[in-house]
Amino acid sequence: xxxxxxxxxxxxxxxxxxxxxxxxxxxxxxxxxxPFKIQPQPSPTVEKLFNYIDTMPENKALAISVDFxxxxxxxLQPMVVALMRHAFAQKRRVGLLAISVYGLGxxxxxxxxxxxxxxxxxxxHEDSVIYGEDxxxxxxxxxxxxxxxxxxxxxxxxxxxxxxxxxxxSLPIMRYIKNYDDIGILVTxxxxxxxxxxxxxxxxxxxxxxSCGITAVSAADFYPYVNSGQFIGMxxxxxxxxxxxxxxxxxxxxxxxxxALRNRGTEAMSSQTAAHLAIMAxxxxxxxxxxxxxxKRK
Amino acid sequence: xxxxxxxxxxxAAILTLAIFSFLYKENPFYRFAEHLYVGIxxxxxxxxxxxxxxVPSLFDRVGxxxxxxxxxxxxxxxxxxxxLYFTRFIPKISWLIRIxxxxxxxxxxxxxxPRAIDAEIIRQAKATIVTRASFANWxxxxxxxxxxxxxxxxxxxxxxxxxxxxxxKPVSYVGIVFIMIGFGASxxxxxxxxxxxxxxxxxxxxxxxxxxxx
Amino acid sequence: xxxxxxxxxxxxxxxxxxxxxxxxxxAIRSADEIMRNDVQRIIAAFSLVLGVGxxxxxxxxxxxxxxxxxxxxxxxxxxxxxxxxxxLFGGIDIARPGVLPTRLGNFSFHIQTIYSxxxxxxxxxxxxxxxxxxxSAAYRAFxxxxxxxxxxxxxxFIMMLGAVPLGRLIHRELPAFxxxxxxxxxxxxxxxxLFGVELGIFATSLKIILGIERGWLGGGGK
Numbered sequence: 001x002x003x004x005x006x007x008x009x010x011x012x013x014x015x016x017x018x019x020x021x022x023x024x025x026x027x028x029x030x031x032x033x034x035p036f037k038i039q040p041q042p043s044p045t046v047e048k049l050f051n052y053i054d055t056m057p058e059n060k061a062l063a064i065s066v067d068f069x070x071x072x073x074x075x076l077q078p079m080v081v082a083l084m085r086h087a088f089a090q091k092r093r094v095g096l097l098a099i100s101v102y103g104l105g106x107x108x109x110x111x112x113x114x115x116x117x118x119x120x121x122x123x124x125h126e127d128s129v130i131y132g133e134d135x136x137x138x139x140x141x142x143x144x145x146x147x148x149x150x151x152x153x154x155x156x157x158x159x160x161x162x163x164x165x166x167x168x169x170s171l172p173i174m175r176y177i178k179n180y181d182d183i184g185i186l187v188t189x190x191x192x193x194x195x196x197x198x199x200x201x202x203x204x205x206x207x208x209x210x211s212c213g214i215t216a217v218s219a220a221d222f223y224p225y226v227n228s229g230q231f232i233g234m235x236x237x238x239x240x241x242x243x244x245x246x247x248x249x250x251x252x253x254x255x256x257x258x259x260a261l262r263n264r265g266t267e268a269m270s271s272q273t274a275a276h277l278a279i280m281a282x283x284x285x286x287x288x289x290x291x292x293x294x295x296k297r298k
Numbered sequence: 299x300x301x302x303x304x305x306x307x308x309x310a311a312i313l314t315l316a317i318f319s320f321l322y323k324e325n326p327f328y329r330f331a332e333h334l335y336v337g338i339x340x341x342x343x344x345x346x347x348x349x350x351x352x353v354p355s356l357f358d359r360v361g362x363x364x365x366x367x368x369x370x371x372x373x374x375x376x377x378x379x380x381x382l383y384f385t386r387f388i389p390k391i392s393w394l395i396r397i398x399x400x401x402x403x404x405x406x407x408x409x410x411x412p413r414a415i416d417a418e419i420i421r422q423a424k425a426t427i428v429t430r431a432s433f434a435n436w437x438x439x440x441x442x443x444x445x446x447x448x449x450x451x452x453x454x455x456x457x458x459x460x461x462x463x464x465x466x467k468p469v470s471y472v473g474i475v476f477i478m479i480g481f482g483a484s485x486x487x488x489x490x491x492x493x494x495x496x497x498x499x500x501x502x503x504x505x506x507x508x509x510x511x512x
Numbered sequence: 513x514x515x516x517x518x519x520x521x522x523x524x525x526x527x528x529x530x531x532x533x534x535x536x537x538x539a540i541r542s543a544d545e546i547m548r549n550d551v552q553r554i555i556a557a558f559s560l561v562l563g564v565g566x567x568x569x570x571x572x573x574x575x576x577x578x579x580x581x582x583x584x585x586x587x588x589x590x591x592x593x594x595x596x597x598x599x600l601f602g603g604i605d606i607a608r609p610g611v612l613p614t615r616l617g618n619f620s621f622h623i624q625t626i627y628s629x630x631x632x633x634x635x636x637x638x639x640x641x642x643x644x645x646x647x648s649a650a651y652r653a654f655x656x657x658x659x660x661x662x663x664x665x666x667x668x669f670i671m672m673l674g675a676v677p678l679g680r681l682i683h684r685e686l687p688a689f690x691x692x693x694x695x696x697x698x699x700x701x702x703x704x705x706l707f708g709v710e711l712g713i714f715a716t717s718l719k720i721i722l723g724i725e726r727g728w729l730g731g732g733g734k
Contacts, residue, residue, distance in 0.1 A: 013652075015651075017648040017651075017652075018322065020644075020647055020648050020651055021321050021644045021647070024496075024643065024647045028493070028496060028497055028500055029500055029504070032500055032501065032504055032511055033504065033510055033511065038676075038677040038678070039677060040677050041677065041680060041687060043687070043691055044691060045691075069635065070632040070634075070635035070636050071495070071638065071639035072495065072639065073632060073635075073636050074494050074495050074496075074497060074498020074499070074501070074636060074640070075491060075494045075495065075498070101342070101343055101346045101347070102339070102342070102343075102631075102635075104346065105624060105627040105628060105631075105632070106632075108624065109628060139350060140346065140350060141350060141351060142347075142351060142556045142557065143402070143406075143552050143553065143556040145405075145406065145409060145548055145552060146548045146553050146556075149409075149544075150545070150548055153545065157545075157549060158549070160354055161354055163605075164605045164607065164608070165604075165605055165608055196417075196418070199417045199418075200410065200413040200414050200416075200417045200418070201409070201413055203417065204413045204416045204417045205533070215491050216487040216488065216490040216491035216675075217484075217487065217488045217491040217492075219487050220480065220483045220484040220487055220694060220698050220702065221484070221702050223694050223695060223698055223702060224422060224425070224699050224702050224703040224706055226695075227425055227695065227703075228421055228422055228425030230417065230421060236487065237487060237490050237491050237494060237675075238490065238491075238494035238497070239490060239675050239676070264498075264501060267501065267511075268494065268497045268501065269676065269677060271493075271497045271500070272490065272493060272494065272497060272675075273676040273678045275493040275497070275643075276489065276490070276672045276673070276675065276676050276678075277678075278647070279489050279493075279647055279650055279672065280669055280672060280673075282650050282651040283650050283651065283654050283665065285651070286650070286651040286652060286655070287655060290655055305619065306628075306629035309629055309630065310629045310630065310632075310633040311633075313630060313633050313634050314633045314634075314636075314637045317634065317637035317638055317641065318637060320641060321641065321644055329581060329584050330584065330587060332638075333584040333585070333587040333588040333591070334591050334630070334634065335631065335635065335638065336567065336588050336591075337587065337588040337589065337590065337591025337592040337593075337595065338591050338592075338595045338626060338627075338630055338631050339631060340563070340564050340592045340595075340596075341591065341592045341593070341594065341595025341596040341598075342595055342623065342626075342627060342631060343560060343563070343564070344560065344564060344592075344595075344596045345595070345598075345599025345600055345604060345623055346599070346604065347557050348600055349599075349600075349604050350604075351553060351554070351557035352554075352557050355549075355550070355554055355557070356554055356557075372550070373554070376550055376551055376555065377554060377558075379555060380554050380555040380557065380558030380559075381558060383558045383559060383561040383562055384561055384565075386561075386562060386565065387569065393514040396514070396515075396517075396518035396728075396729055396730070397521060398555045398558065398559070399728060400521035400522045400525070401521055401525055401552075401555060402552065402555055402556065402559070403522060403720060403728060404521060404522035404523070404524070404525030404529065404720070405525040405526070405528070405529045405551075405552060406529070407522075407526050407529070407717040407720045407721050408525060408526035408527060408529025408530040409529035409532070410529075410713075410717055411529075411530050411717050411718065412530055412533045412534065413533065414710055414713060414714060414717075415710075415714060418707075418710040419707065419714075422703055422706060423707075425703075426703060441695070441696045444696050444697070445696060445699055445700045445703070446700075447700075448696075448697055448700025448701060448704070449700050449703050449704045449707075450704075451704070452700060452701045452703075452704025452705060453704045453708065456704075456705075473701075473704070474660055475663060476697050476700050476701040476704070477704075477705075478660045478661075478663040478664045478667070479663060479664075479667045479693060479698060479701065480667075480697065480701030480702055480705075481664055481667075481701075482663065482664040482665065482666065482667025482668040482670075482671065483667050483668070483693050483694055483697075483698040484698075485664065485667075485668040485671075486667065486668040486669070486670070486672045486675065487671055487675065488646070489646065489650070489668070489672055490671075490672065492640075492642045492643040492646045493643050495636065495639050495640040495642065495643060496640040496644070498636060499633075499636055499637050499640045502633070
């Protein structure tokens, strides 16, 4: 091997990591500024959850447990938004709660966003979403056991006041959502092992249907629960969020709600694609440089 | 470019860039932002623990005329036990902190045992066992067999009580293959996860702050 | 005494927690509900003292000893106090303000505003740094040294391509193959690991209840 080539390979291996950071920054930024249209195709696990909520009986509510914190907001917040849009589009009641105190603000942000979308575009009173009638934000309490086991008996005992300080017993919606029996499915959106706790406590004791939206880091670990049927489908990372957004957009269009809403998960797909290719290139280049210099040393 | 005029968006953007400055090298802006985050997070937690737990569950109930005296005494007793957490900062009686910890830890351990056995072991084992229902079509049946064999192989890899010889040796090697594929899948998805978080921040900087993304 | 009492409490509460799952009698169910809604909830609220108290103590000691970067400890403490005051006295619902006004003209410094515009960006950006560290690690450390590592790499590449819409353009069946990897070999390996982990957790929980595992007691005491 020539000395020049060897020097290049050695320098490649010892490159200052800040050059790698810069390349990554550009690779992610440019597609955001100049996106290429790229439609995610829903995977079976996403479709399973979507179809379940889509065909849920009218008297059953969707419960969303916002179990994540601001660090994973980018991946998981789009899931909360998409789920709420889906439920409202299908005129299903929604109940939200947070297992972590730091998830409260995120749930509130999602509620403000989605209710503004629906109420801005509503043409009739029936199309609008009203707090206390169409949805409720139970808020947060601790510890986890109190929430997961208590909700199976009576939700108003677990959350005597909602997030806004209203007595939950006084809300009209709570006449229809007393405990898990009135919940068609509870979707836990989490970045940790909390979904396992939902299975262990809520599902084992009360048989509530569960699903989860999980960060991609943990997604692979939760497939055994999807396989066993303990989770009805699953949303994995930003990809799962983007796929669900697409399905919800199609459903809303069918329902006459073609409002051109912003889908953050889908928007990220072009950057995600470019970044994945960049990481793969880093790995390949790193390995080529490594093996080439190793062969030279031999 | 359509710069935001909301001062809070600017504050958020400056704090975001302060954290990102760490990528170049550690600096006072990053350290400032880091320490600020810890302070705000704790202040936020104090707020909600007070307003949403202590006030409705303890103070309102003790202060209410409708609450029976026996319940009030019971709640005050629990509060005294909870207050034993403060003894952590008094060395002479710091052992008292073990009491509220014991109540929480004991109850949590006890409640988890039967539930975890049911959910994580029995139901997962049920899902692993191949039955006639697994063969709804030949593909589901085949993959069910692969999963069954993969689970046995993975478990055998972690079995260190006997020497790896005979049947155990090739089966545990197959276990490594399954584990490597599983970890590879996890790594691939981890790449996606980490990048998603960065994409989210750039969406904020380029969209909400600079107005470059429509 | 200092160890025996907590161990006895753990034994009683642990057995009660396990037994309550199986026993349908109203008295036990009622006691379980009181245990969860009153005892666990109020004690858990006080547990915040540990976290906040430790942070405050740590930074006060740093200031006292003038340790490295001690000046920044003031920032943490001041931010903590100000945020707590705004939250405690300003109310947590924007529609229902507390005794402390949280608005100066059009400028709001309500706890929710501070959360959305300070805490969320700080936390989210802190974690987004991992993308860079991961990319650097992928470049420097991820080597296909042997068959197992190569297998891991290949699986990762298939997942990365299958996770983005581009995968479908490379090969029609690539996303389905990535999904199959997750649903079959990944499920098998993760389930095998899960059995081991859960049996370990079960054993540890039992050891804690029976007083065999005493690490949680900390040092000292008889």
